[in-house]
Amino acid sequence: xxxxxxxxxxxxxxxxxxxxxxxxxxxxxxxxxxxxxxxxxxxxxxxxxxxxxxxxxxxxxxxxxxxxxxxxxxxxxxxxxxxxxxxxxxxxxxxxxxxxxxxxxxxxxxxxxxxxxxxxxxxxxxxxxxxxxxxxxxxxxxxxxxxxxxxxxxxxxxxxxxxxxxxxxxxxxxxxxxxxxxxxxxxxxxxxxxxxxxxxxxxxxxxxxxxxxxxxxxxxxxxxxxxxxxxxxxxxxxxxxxxxxxxxxxxxxxxxxxxxxxxxxxxxxxxxxxxxxxxxxxxxxxxxxxxxxxxxxxxxxxxxxxxxxxxxxxxxxxxxxxxxxxxxxxxxxxxxxxxxxxxxxxxxxxxxxxxxxxxxxxxxxxxxxxxxxxxxxxxxxxxxxxxxxxxxxxxxxxxxxxxxxxxxxxxxxxxxxxxxxxxxxxxxxxxxxxx
Amino acid sequence: xxxxxxxxxxxxxxxxxxxxxxxxxxxxxxxxxxxxxxxxxxxxxxxxxxxxxxxxxxxxxxxxxxxxxxxxxxxxxxxxxxxxxxxxxxxxxxxxxxxxxxxxxxxxxxxxxxxxxxxxxxxxxxxxxxxxxxxxxxxxxxxxxxxxxxxxxxxxxxxxxxxxxxxxxxxxxxxxxxxxxxxxxxxxxxxxxxxxxxxxxxxxxxxxxxxxxxxxxxxxxxxxxxxxxxxxxxxxxxxxxxxxxxxxxxxxxxxxxxxxxxxxxxxxxxxxxxxxxxxxxxxxxxxxxxxxxxxxxxxxxxxxxxxxxxxxxxxxxxxxxxxxxxxxxxxxxxxxxxxxxxxxxxxxxxxxxxxxxxxxxxx
Ligand SMILES: Nc1ncnc2c1ncn2[C@@H]1O[C@H](COP(=O)(O)OP(=O)(O)OP(=O)(O)O)[C@@H](O)[C@H]1O
Ligand SMILES: [Mg+2]
Numbered sequence: 171x172x173x174x175x176x177x178x179x180x181x182x183x184x185x186x187x188x189x190x191x192x193x194x195x196x197x198x199x200x201x202x203x204x205x206x207x208x209x210x211x212x213x214x215x216x217x218x219x220x221x222x223x224x225x226x227x228x229x230x231x232x233x234x235x236x237x238x239x240x241x242x243x244x245x246x247x248x249x250x251x252x253x254x255x256x257x258x259x260x261x262x263x264x265x266x267x268x269x270x271x272x273x274x275x276x277x278x279x280x281x282x283x284x285x286x287x288x289x290x291x292x293x294x295x296x297x298x299x300x301x302x303x304x305x306x307x308x309x310x311x312x313x314x315x316x317x318x319x320x321x322x323x324x325x326x327x328x329x330x331x332x333x334x335x336x337x338x339x340x341x342x343x344x345x346x347x348x349x350x351x352x353x354x355x356x357x358x359x360x361x362x363x364x365x366x367x368x369x370x371x372x373x374x375x376x377x378x379x380x381x382x383x384x385x386x387x388x389x390x391x392x393x394x395x396x397x398x399x400x401x402x403x404x405x406x407x408x409x410x411x412x413x414x415x416x417x418x419x420x421x422x423x424x425x426x427x428x429x430x431x432x433x434x435x436x437x438x439x440x441x442x443x444x445x446x447x448x449x450x451x452x453x454x455x456x457x458x459x460x461x462x463x464x465x466x467x468x469x470x471x472x473x474x475x476x477x478x479x480x481x482x483x484x485x486x487x488x489x490x491x492x493x494x495x496x497x498x499x500x501x502x503x504x505x506x507x508x509x510x511x512x513x514x515x516x517x518x519x520x521x522x523x524x525x526x527x528x529x530x531x532x533x534x535x536x537x538x539x540x541x542x543x544x545x546x547x548x549x550x551x552x553x554x555x556x557x558x559x560x561x562x563x564x565x566x567x568x569x570x571x572x573x574x575x576x577x578x579x580x581x582x583x584x585x586x587x588x589x590x591x592x593x594x595x596x597x598x599x600x601x602x603x604x605x
Numbered sequence: 606x607x608x609x610x611x612x613x614x615x616x617x618x619x620x621x622x623x624x625x626x627x628x629x630x631x632x633x634x635x636x637x638x639x640x641x642x643x644x645x646x647x648x649x650x651x652x653x654x655x656x657x658x659x660x661x662x663x664x665x666x667x668x669x670x671x672x673x674x675x676x677x678x679x680x681x682x683x684x685x686x687x688x689x690x691x692x693x694x695x696x697x698x699x700x701x702x703x704x705x706x707x708x709x710x711x712x713x714x715x716x717x718x719x720x721x722x723x724x725x726x727x728x729x730x731x732x733x734x735x736x737x738x739x740x741x742x743x744x745x746x747x748x749x750x751x752x753x754x755x756x757x758x759x760x761x762x763x764x765x766x767x768x769x770x771x772x773x774x775x776x777x778x779x780x781x782x783x784x785x786x787x788x789x790x791x792x793x794x795x796x797x798x799x800x801x802x803x804x805x806x807x808x809x810x811x812x813x814x815x816x817x818x819x820x821x822x823x824x825x826x827x828x829x830x831x832x833x834x835x836x837x838x839x840x841x842x843x844x845x846x847x848x849x850x851x852x853x854x855x856x857x858x859x860x861x862x863x864x865x866x867x868x869x870x871x872x873x874x875x876x877x878x879x880x881x882x883x884x885x886x887x888x889x890x891x892x893x894x895x896x897x898x899x900x901x902x903x904x905x906x907x908x909x910x911x912x913x914x915x916x917x918x919x920x921x922x923x924x925x926x927x928x929x930x931x932x933x934x935x936x937x938x939x940x941x942x943x944x945x946x947x948x949x950x951x952x953x954x955x956x957x958x959x960x961x962x963x964x965x966x967x968x
Contacts, residue, residue, distance in 0.1 A: 499696065499698070501694045501695075501696060501698040502698050502700060504663075504665055504685075504692075504694070504698070505692065505694055505698035505699075505700075506700075506711070507664075507665070507684075507685040507686050508663055508664075508685055508686070508688075508690060508691070508692040508760075508769075509686075509691075509692075509711055509712035509715065509759065509760075509763065510686050510687075510689070510712050510715045510716055510763065511686055511711070511712075511715045512686055512715075513686075515715055519711070520700055523702045524701065524702055
């Protein structure tokens with residue numbers, strides 16, 4: 171036994187001390203604190219970066235999907251001063267329950283508010299906000315606000331004189347909804363629902379439903395693309411895993427080659443191949459398989475989206491599967507064979523189950539990428555090959571309804587999280603190997 | 606069982622050659638006949654072609670030339686799963702996604718055995734390797750030695766007549782290895798199976814086998830019982846590979862029956878046992894086991910002057926490096942008898958050995 175008391179001293183209380191008489195505990199804590207601080211300083215830049223570029227924007231997006239103050243607050247562009255707007259009308263909404271017929275007082279409040287809007291040059295902003303819920307309202311607001319100063323009591327008649335549409339209960343219902351900046355109406359809109367003037371939540375007309383179908387289509391196409399990637403990628407990954415290192419490295423370059431070309435180039439090359447005047451159709455016509463007037467439409471529809479996205483996402487399926495397959499020693503298959511299993515049984519019972527972590531990781535990766543894919547469907551999808559992300563982009567760029575875009579994106583996010591959770595329950599996250 | 610007539614052999618390799626790349630032969634002209642119930646070990650340095658031979662027998666490699674027969678039937682064209690050969694792999698190859706019991710049930714399942722029968726057989730096999738309670742565990746939850754036993758049980762559970770083992774104990778520590786050696790030997794005797802065992806641990810080969818085939822460079826250098834292998838190595842490779850060995854170079858001066866008279870390079874003479882066909886005037890390599898050398902011999906058959914260069918204490922014996930006939934690497938094992946006068950470095954003395962312990966091999 172080596173004598174340890176030289177290093178640590180024990181005082182009367184039984185407390186361990188270091189050689190220079192410090193209590194051992196505090197000395198240890200100090201040493202660990204130093205290490206922790208160093209580690210924290212090292213990761214701080216990344217943490218900050220992730221926080222600023224990832225957590226904050228997502229939080230912003232989630233906030234925007236339930237908050238829109240277009241009807242309640244005006245921010246001056248020149249000096250940033252915030253002015254509450256539509257105050258009178260909001261008071262009237264507070265005093266009268268939903269479904270109340272707008273009376274003279276309501277119209278008076280409206281005219282007062284419109285006068286303020288005119289001063290602030292803000293009728294467009296409020297009109298746009300109401301337009302999200304009730305189309306055609308923007309011009310109504312700008313038009314009426316322009317004449318607001320000249321309107322006199324009785325205000326109801328005067329306003330209705332300007333435009334009959336002010337009498338529509340849907341318009342008043344929309345204004346009531348918008349009078350609270352915190353609202354779930356964007357989520358309702360994102361699942362094709364709306365609030366009736368009586369306050370009931372109902373589905374919108376069958377022919378105006380877009381989002382639910384688009385969500386379903388997005389999920390279905392993503393699942394299909396994932397399935398295709400799996401079917402095409404599995405044999406390739408297997409081949410890569412069993413070939414000698416040199417050959418497989420060469421093949422791996424072919425798998426990775428698409429990563430070295432721009433996404434746009436790859437997508438456009440599919441356009442060149444598949445469009446009705448494209449290479450594939452030309453060859454088939456030349457070979458007499460189809461007639462010149464029977465050219466197959468493979469671009470600007472779902473087929474185009476499926477083909478191009480499968481091709482683009484294939485490497486994301488192959489790589490995780492390959493990395494898992496590579497680690498499966500051939501001795502398992504040999505053992506199974508020596509135990510009397512045919513090659514098919516060996517594959518089914520021994521090889522395949524061990525590749526599941528790779529398949530799961532690849533499928534997860536491809537599916538999540540596909541669900542949020544934007545550029546390829548936008549280019550080759552035509553009208554029925556569009557995915558939900560294309561509509562989100564539309565609301566971001568064209569209709570400028572950011573709250574709806576945020577609600578759609580949030581739904582997508584929740585959907586993926588739910589799938590992730592389901593996956594964890596069914597397969598187990600620790601069963602997934604990403605590399 | 607030592608020498609099996611060729612036509613009665615259970616497994617036989619007949620002029621088998623194997624090349625992977627078409628340029629070099631990894632197995633060169635292998636002739637090997639293994640009797641039923643025999644425990645045959647393939648022993649040899651790394652890369653000598655042992656695994657290759659085993660793989661050809663199991664059906665994972667095809668022989669480039671020659672024929673392998675199992676129980677009289679040529680097996681070159683029988684796929685591995687129909688050969689009915691049990692196999693234990695060096696890394697055990699237990700299926701990681703199956704429990705121990707499922708691993709054992711697998712060979713029975715693919716043979717279409719019913720569930721109740723299967724469970725009974727699995728339980729029997731687990732008991733056989735004293736792992737009865739471990740059926741529900743995953744292989745990763747077992748220690749190396751336990752995994753090894755399961756691998757053994759799996760190779761035996763479908764009652765094959767031939768079991769191949771490729772360095773099954775390579776990953777175990779010394780104590781466990783010795784224990785498992787005993788268990789494997791015991792199972793072999795109890796079940797009456799034929800075992801082909803690969804190892805590069807010579808003591809393992811010597812303690813377990815009925816016969817040992819010493820491989821080198823794709824050839825069997827000697828095929829004999831462990832005792833014969835140690836006592837009567839037929840060539841320099843075997844003499845050096847099995848056990849420790851002192852080498853002395855000399856020239857044959859006369860041959861008298863099975864005794865050869867030799868002259869060492871320093872001019873002294875001696876006698877040795879003729880093993881290789883050496884003629885008068887040729888050079889020969891004399892091989893003497895370190896434990897067969899006596900200090901201060903009373904009868905002076907091969908008495909020779911020696912000088913102690915180094916003493917290494919080994920507990921039960923002392924290894925003594927000496928200069929003998931100009932060779933500085935001559936090792937003598939001196940038993941630690943306690944009473945014996947201690948040797949000292951630099952001490953000069955006489956040592957000797959019996960003529961039959963000094964084997965004259967090919968130079
Ligand atoms: N699949 C293969 N392709 C090409 N050469 C191979 C292959 N397998 C083995 N070899 C070569 O054949 C020779 C014999 O290999 P083998 O595996 O039979 O040796 P071994 O005696 O089992 O050695 P060890 O004790 O190291 O396991 C070696 O030189 C090896 O490089
Ligand atoms: Mg080997």
